[in-house]
Amino acid sequence: MRFKLGLFVFIVLFILFSMPQHYLASADSKDIALIYVTSNQQVDEEVQILREMLNAYTDVDVIPVENIKEDSLDVYKRIVILNSYKMHIPLPALEAMNNFQGPAVAIGENIEQFPSFEHWQKGKKVELRKVGEHVLDRPIEWAVVNPPNDAEVIQMASTFNEDFPFIVKEKNSNWSYIGKMIQSSPLVYDWPSIFGELLKLSSTNLHPAFIVLTDINMETDVLKLKKVVDQLKQFDVPINLQISPLYEKDGAIYYLQDNKALLKYLQQLQQEGVAFILSSPQANIEKSLDYLVLRKIYPTYILEDSALFSGVLRQQDNHFYITERDEQKIYPYTIAAINDASVYPLYAVQQSIRQMNKAPGSTIGIQYPSYLGAHHVQELVELLNKQVELEWLDFRKTEQLVQTSKVSIMQSANGEQKIQLSFTKLDRLKKMFDERPFEVVLWLLVIIVSLFVIVFFMNTLRLRITLRKRLFEERKSNG
Numbered sequence: 237m238r239f240k241l242g243l244f245v246f247i248v249l250f251i252l253f254s255m256p257q258h259y260l261a262s263a264d265s266k267d268i269a270l271i272y273v274t275s276n277q278q279v280d281e282e283v284q285i286l287r288e289m290l291n292a293y294t295d296v297d298v299i300p301v302e303n304i305k306e307d308s309l310d311v312y313k314r315i316v317i318l319n320s321y322k323m324h325i326p327l328p329a330l331e332a333m334n335n336f337q338g339p340a341v342a343i344g345e346n347i348e349q350f351p352s353f354e355h356w357q358k359g360k361k362v363e364l365r366k367v368g369e370h371v372l373d374r375p376i377e378w379a380v381v382n383p384p385n386d387a388e389v390i391q392m393a394s395t396f397n398e399d400f401p402f403i404v405k406e407k408n409s410n411w412s413y414i415g416k417m418i419q420s421s422p423l424v425y426d427w428p429s430i431f432g433e434l435l436k437l438s439s440t441n442l443h444p445a446f447i448v449l450t451d452i453n454m455e456t457d458v459l460k461l462k463k464v465v466d467q468l469k470q471f472d473v474p475i476n477l478q479i480s481p482l483y484e485k486d487g488a489i490y491y492l493q494d495n496k497a498l499l500k501y502l503q504q505l506q507q508e509g510v511a512f513i514l515s516s517p518q519a520n521i522e523k524s525l526d527y528l529v530l531r532k533i534y535p536t537y538i539l540e541d542s543a544l545f546s547g548v549l550r551q552q553d554n555h556f557y558i559t560e561r562d563e564q565k566i567y568p569y570t571i572a573a574i575n576d577a578s579v580y581p582l583y584a585v586q587q588s589i590r591q592m593n594k595a596p597g598s599t600i601g602i603q604y605p606s607y608l609g610a611h612h613v614q615e616l617v618e619l620l621n622k623q624v625e626l627e628w629l630d631f632r633k634t635e636q637l638v639q640t641s642k643v644s645i646m647q648s649a650n651g652e653q654k655i656q657l658s659f660t661k662l663d664r665l666k667k668m669f670d671e672r673p674f675e676v677v678l679w680l681l682v683i684i685v686s687l688f689v690i691v692f693f694m695n696t697l698r699l700r701i702t703l704r705k706r707l708f709e710e711r712k713s714n715g
Contacts, residue, residue, distance in 0.1 A: 266311040267294040268435070271333070273301045273319045273346065282320055282417055288557040289428045290316065292597035293437040304329035309336050314435045318417065319344035339435045343414045347381065352411040357382040359400075366394040367402055370423040378416055391430075403430065419554045421591075428595040443592065444558060445600035445626040446567065447616075448476045448513060448549065452606050453483035454490040458498045460609045465505070467613040474630040477505065478513040478539060478549075478603075481527045482520055491527065499531065506533050509651055511631035513537040513549055522640055529643050530664070534655060536636040536647045537567075546637040549601070556598040565636075567629075569601040574616075576608055582619060589623045600624060 268290055272283045277300045279287075290296045299308070301317070309315060309332045317333065322345040325333075333340070334351055347353040359380030365372055368391045378393070383404045393402035393415060402415040412434040417427070432439045449464060465475055479502070483490045492499045506512070512535040516524035521542050528535060537547040548566045556570045570592055572584035585602070592598045600620065604613070620626055630651075638645040644656040 266297065267313050268296045269309055269312040269315045270296050270298045271301050271304060271315060271317045271329070272298065273317070273321050273323060273325070275321045277302055280320065282419065283318055284559075284561075285419065285424075285554055286316070286318055286417060286427075288555060288559045289431060289595075291559065292428060292557050292595075293432060293435075293439065301325060301329045304332050306332050306335075308332050312336075313338050314437075315340045316431070316435070317342045317346075319346040320417075322346060325349050337410065339410045339412075341412045341414060341431065341434050344416055347413060350411070352406050352409045353381075353383075353413065355384060362395050362398070362400070364393045364400075364402075364418075365396050367391065367418060367423055368393075368426070370420075370426070372418065372420045372423065374420070376416065376418055376420070381413070381415065383413070390433075403434075405434070421554075424554050425556075425591045425594045425598075428598070432596060439596035441596065441625050442627050443598060443600050443624050444629050445602075445620065445624075446476060446629040446631065447473055447602045447604050448478050448569075449606045450478040450515075450603045451480075452477055452498075452502075453480040454492055454494045454498070455483065455485075456495065456498055456606055458495070458501050461498070461606045462501065463610040464604070464606060464608075464613060465510075467610040468617075471613075471617045472628070473617060474628055474632070475505065475510045476513060476537075476631050477502070477510060478515050479528070479533075479535070480515045481524045482516065492531070503532055509632050511536060513539055513631075514545075515539040518542075522642075525638070525640065525643060526659075529645070529655070529657060530659070534638075534645050534653055536634075536638060536645055536653070537631060544638060544640055547631070547634065556592060556595060558599055565634075567601060567631075568599055569603055570599055571602045573603060574605070574608065574612060576612075581612060582615060585616065586619060586623070589620065593624050600626065 270283070270287055270290060272279065274280055274283070279298060283298065287296055287298055297312075304326070305328050308329075315333065315336055315338070317340070319342065325346055330349060342350060342353070348356065348358065359382050361377060361379050363375040364378050365375050380400050383389070383401055384407075386407045387401070388405040388407065389401045389403070390405055390412075391403040392399045394400070400415075404413045406412065414430075414434075418424075429439070431437070447468065449461070449468075452461065468475055479492075481492050492502070502512075512528070512533060514521070514524060514528070514535040514537070516538075518540075521538070521544065525535065525544070536545075537549055538545040539549050541548055541550065543564075546564055548564050549569065550566055551569045555566075555568045558568070559566050571588040574581050575584060578584075589600065592600055602616070604616070632647070632651045633649055634647065635649050636645075636647040642658050644654075646654040648654075
């Protein structure tokens with residue numbers, strides 16, 4: 237009897253201690269719920285930028301307020317409510333947020349609906365010109381909210397004539413308030429650290445970084461390019477080349493093959509495992525891609541945007557984190573251009589790096605024009621190593637996909653590329669004609685003339701053989 241009772245207790249304890257652990261592990265994987273209130277229930281630019289900042293710390297689920305139910309937030313450790321639109325918050329969402337016990341940040345409108353802020357006084361509308369130590373690029377209209385005297389004011393905002401509490405921590409709760417998500421430089425670089433402090437997130441000082449050699453086209457000096465590449469290799473910086481296979485000048489289009497030494501060198505770099513970024517006008521993306529792959533150069537990223545590529549490099553204001561959208565991974569250029577005409581060409585670069593260093597985990601994305609040669613490479617790398625803690629990104633060692641009707645490039649994380657091309661002989665002939673019509677016409681003329689010469693020679697030979705045969709037969713018949 238005791239044995240059976242003991243066995244029963246063991247089974248019950250086993251179920252109690254094994255099954256819940258699975259659900260707890262699942263719950264622990266949920267960290268931040270970013271709840272947004274917009275006029276059309278769609279993720280806008282402001283929501284996307286905030287998501288990127290929070291993603292630098294941890295995983296983030298983005299949820300419209302209309303989808304929040306009473307138990308929706310039970311699995312989350314932290315919440316952020318971005319109120320871009322004034323509305324009556326649905327009761328299930330309001331109850332879920334009011335019952336939330338972890339760190340919470342409310343931004344913008346609608347805060348009077350939350351119990352933590354129900355005693356706050358609403359004030360007049362003002363034009364903010366300064367937040368903290370930062371003077372804004374342009375005045376921002378804002379409705380003043382006055383917290384109670386015992387609230388902890390973290391940052392003030394100013395019209396230059398009056399000061400107002402702008403970022404505030406509630407005294408007896410985990411709730412904090414931010415007046416407005418202002419996307420104004422240089423304030424935008426402070427937001428990641430502010431959210432990290434309010435939400436009690438652990439930050440990282442490590443910044444993913446990459447340098448891309450740009451402006452590579454038919455006119456590129458291959459010796460200059462080689463010196464830059466060799467210099468970067470000396471500092472163990474991964475080589476990434478942004479290449480324009482079709483180059484337009486004075487209304488004419490030139491191809492890489494017009495610079496045979498450059499084309500040969502790029503093919504060599506492809507064999508060495510260098511990453512290529514395609515730079516092309518939107519109308520010529522497939523044409524440019526086809527041109528390169530037929531010459532054994534396989535770009536796995538594209539500049540700006542194309543659904544054909546899973547990897548995109550882009551210059552975007554206020555976006556300084558690597559992010560994913562619509563099955564694409566976007567790598568931002570974040571550092572100012574090198575001004576070779578300046579007394580100190582890297583001054584703007586240095587200022588940009590300092591701004592990025594304020595945003596934990598932000599991306600250091602640099603464009604280095606190949607025509608500058610190797611003059612600034614050493615100084616640039618030393619500046620980076622001095623200012624920030626870097627983790628160099630190797631674009632060749634990421635999973636990427638390029639897919640068209642004729643081309644498939646699959647790149648794995650170990651750098652291996654699987655290439656599939658489905659060009660017919662007619663396709664190749666058409667492309668050759670598009671790229672080198674005069675040369676193709678000349679070759680056709682040569683072939684046609686050669687055929688005529690061969691036919692003429694064969695016909696002459698046949699006539700001579702026939703004539704000899706006839707003469708031989710006549711001699712034989714005449715004795």
